[in-house]
Amino acid sequence: MNGTIYDFAGLPRLAAFGPDSRVRADARRLAATAGAPARIAMVSNPRSRRNKLAGGVPAARPGVIAAAPRSRAELRDVMIRFAAEGVDLVIVDGGDGTVRDVLTCSGDVWGARWPRFAVLPSGKTNALALDLGVPADWTLDQLLDAARAGRTATRSPIAVERRDQPGGPVRGFLFGTGAFVAATALAQRTHRAGAFNGVAVGLALSWAVAQTLFGSATGSWRRGERLGLRHDTRSVAMHGAELAVDRNQYLMLASTLERLPLNIRPFGAARPGLKTLTIDAPPRRILSAVGPLLAGSEAAWLERAGFHRVDAPALDLDLEGAFTLDGENFPGGAYRLTEAAPIGFVVP
Incomplete structure (x- = not known):
């Protein structure tokens, strides 16, 4: 998920990977099931700084669906699967660029009802985590405890979209x-x-x-x-x-x-x-x-x-x-920046 220059011309192709109406309906139904236990998923960037130093992504936890995609196309497929399985908390194990990619590749997957997110800061830069008050040494177990306690803050990403091309926005901070x-x-x-x-x-x-x-x-x-x-x-x-x-x-x-x-x-x-x-x-x-x-x-x-x-x-x-x-270069052109809908993030 790192090391590739973003090309807005590629975003329509990403959007084409989006779920059909049946998958979206299933995701909404699963996410809205009354009284259902929280379904938690974690997407890890295996190339993030902390994960490379540790020799790999965090160990799996019972009840946490884990994925470590190595491309944005794979990441898009992962987010579709998370939505279809009714995930209502997505843990992002990476830095600011990984958060940007997760929110961008989510696209229209979640419809109008996005899950909560949480950041496990493991990148070279972790400005969103700092803003949310997440410590650099926050562990997965501490994050899960905070999620169970319902501690949440909201932030609205910036949606950056080409005015002269079709396709979905890139989301960052x-x-x-x-x-x-x-x-x-x-x-x-x-x-x-x-x-x-x-x-x-x-x-x-x-x-x-x-x-x-x-x-x-x-x-x-x-x-x-x-x-x-x-x-x-x-x-x-x-x-x-x-x-x-x-x-x-x-x-x-x-x-x-x-x-x-x-x-x-x-x-x-x-x-x-x-x-x-x-x-x-x-x-x-x-x-x-x-x-x-x-x-x-x-x-x-x-x-x-x-x-x-x-x-x-x-x-x-x-x-x-x-x-x-969020640390990655994009080409010049005609753009529109908007304050996107707020997203809930788990905080300490």
Whole structure:
């Protein structure tokens, strides 16, 4: 499930693997059976960092249906089987990329009634787990105890869909373009050097700021990329920012997470919903702005300096360059981002 560049042109083919109406009806019937004991399934990424270090995926538990697919096509088939068997809790054993793949390959499998999910953090980055308060050393037995106790929090993923092609959306939690793509590539290098999670984020941010400060005015870090952006005007929260832009941007971030690694707060105060940050290119006052920005400051001078925050339920993007969703690159194009329906996650 790792190491393959996502291609939106392939999503219609994934959708074609979806269950027929009989399977969907069976899944709904099984999931809604009154008084039935919880049916639990676990999908493990055998290539996740912790599983590789441990020499394999966690040992099976009685009553837990286990699967370790090695491709997205296999993962799609696994999710269809889980739905048909009436699973109402899916444990995701992996990192942020594995969570993205599970939610994406679920597609229309669950209809309008999705199961609860739980994250067993075993990847190089585990931002969703951090946001949910899941410790890095959470065990499967502790997770199952929390599930039996009914401890749950909700998060809404971002649904990213091509506007110019048919097919289902990719679902993730942290979206970025511009300098964020290059910073993510730097973070991948820190992974190879043995830095993970918050340490990797800190190193990547530091290097990105240095490249921006000391690079040439015409260098790629400062030049930015052309970005057409139109926020949905319904239920918009903003601080004087423009709802529509079409010019070079240094960086754009979007997320529905409420807490990010290292407790950085580029979107301001912690809150639910789809939040965006755009930074004009070339970035101004970056040295004096980076500290207050990451600390969540809402000082008016940040907006005047080209650091724009907007909360909106949806937005349309026209991208020249690639974007990153939960650590994986996707090609540029015409996209729509929406705040998807909330999903319940088991928490400690």
